[in-house]
Amino acid sequence: MATTSKEIWIDGEFRPWADANVHVMTHTLHYGLGVFEGIRAYQGATGNVAVFRLAEHIDRLFDSAKVARMEIPFEPETLVKACLESIRVNDLKDCYLRPLAFYSDGEVGLGAVNPVRVSISSFPWGTYLGKDGLEKGIRAKISTLSRQHLGSNFLRAKICGQYTTSILAKREALREGYQEAIFLDSNGYCTEGTGENLFMIKDGVLKTPPERSAILPGITRNTVLTLARDHAEELGIEIREESFARDELLLADEVFLTGTAAEVTPIREVGGSTIGEGGRGPITTQLQKKYFDAVAGKIDKYRDWLAPVE
Template identity: 50%
Template sequence: MLQTSEKIWMDGKFVAWADAQVHVLTHSLHYGLAAFEGIRCYKGKSGSAIFRLPEHVDRLFESAHIGLIEMPFDRKQISEAIVETVRVNRLEACYIRPLVYIGYGAMGLYPAENPIKVSIAAWKWGTYLGDEALSKGIRARVSSFTRHHVNVSMTRGKISGYYVNSILAKREVKADGYDEAIMLDPEGYVAEGTGENVFIVRRGVLKTTPLTSILEGITRNSIIQLAKERNIPVVEERFTRDEMYVAEEVFVTGTAAELTPVTEIDQRRIGSGKPGPITQTLQKAFFDVVGGTDSAHRQWLTSV
């Protein structure tokens, strides 16, 4: 159950959590054209800080642009509103959800002059894939649902309606007792999870899907940088599901998932069946950054 906070920012002002409502004929509710972000704020040794806020705000604006949604606020206003939302709710660590959506007005597929609305909510949220996911890993299954094709859905946009595909895949694998789904692209190569990017370690090389049919993950980008700094070879290339099966290590990354090991896929144990050494090294490096103990990446943190 979602743990409520006190206030939500809506179109430039704060309203009580319970009063943050929209009309049932809100256009985006019916047709799914909205842009959103997932951002985390961490409690570190120097206080609370939001992880890679400028990059998340840039991606929000890029998603809106891809969807032909004209933002009614600029980047500076949205960035300040995100920080203030965390402050107003007195949250030391939290998940932040900005949403840009098409409001009430005309119905039908063409939204005409419907107003563009923006909301920002923040709440306490722990480990996304389970209490022991970060330490022990998760079980995943390759979904029967195919991930988006670049000419069906523009995959660089974090668009609300695209996630129906993820919901179907997630419900499918959860019903079969797995923690997460891994989705293939239309040509049968590994794309991403329902809300995460996928990495494998094969013969000491860290591989991840190139930015062809997947969302440009900000945590993904961070892990690639951290790996290179530790002299871990990194390549961005396509790989198949059976290459995952024989990999020494597999993990997924994302704002919600952070860096979560995958220890079983399709009833096949991955490596030793436990989080591997490269996974553990990068997981520690990531949490050192977000916890403020890695001064080399202080620019990734925005103080609250």
């Protein structure tokens, strides 16, 4: 089903969804240098809608633009307000927001620096890896493609063109009957999914690859690490940001992915090997519940993470 809603914010104003178009000579369309974000808003327990960690997402958009040496022609506060306004204009409840900054048409060629345009689309988007996936876990495979090398990409940035590797890996996984792919880095360490961070649990130790490794340091990763650290005693776990190889992953008791789109999705199988008991493990279940409680505003301590759409 085609993604749609009523209006898109583009270059400072709202336009009907069908009219928010670009020229085929749009520079980013040819070469991929553009930056984007993926953000979710949730209707909370009280019926109010709030955007989850909006300021952090807009900060990351500006950080991505900084490393890409792109000048976004708006202040961060303007984009924060436009995100909230976009949900109101489209009359959305649970939804996804996609800010995008891209180079327009004008000159052609790699050296061209055309004007930067910005759009914010918002639309309803259900569970990325399926409701079943959230409850029972998904099947993932190790990608035949490696995660890009830290020396030739800016992996802390969400740069459009860097996602071609993710698309190819995702399509390979889907073709082979899996729901997601996991990238190893060039040294054989597990990094992340095509658009999610990776966690494993073994004997009460929760591990995720460190920020300095070949990953996007996800905002959901940070959220889950915070939830895990704040409830470590209750969960009976120790938390380590530490690299692990494929065999360690296969021997894990529990594995899960985190991301704005994927939320907290358990992995029950990796490339034909069953993980733990082959479902959603007990610690994953508890962390997933805390995550959904936090995004719905059910935990006072984490209310600061919510930007209400008033």
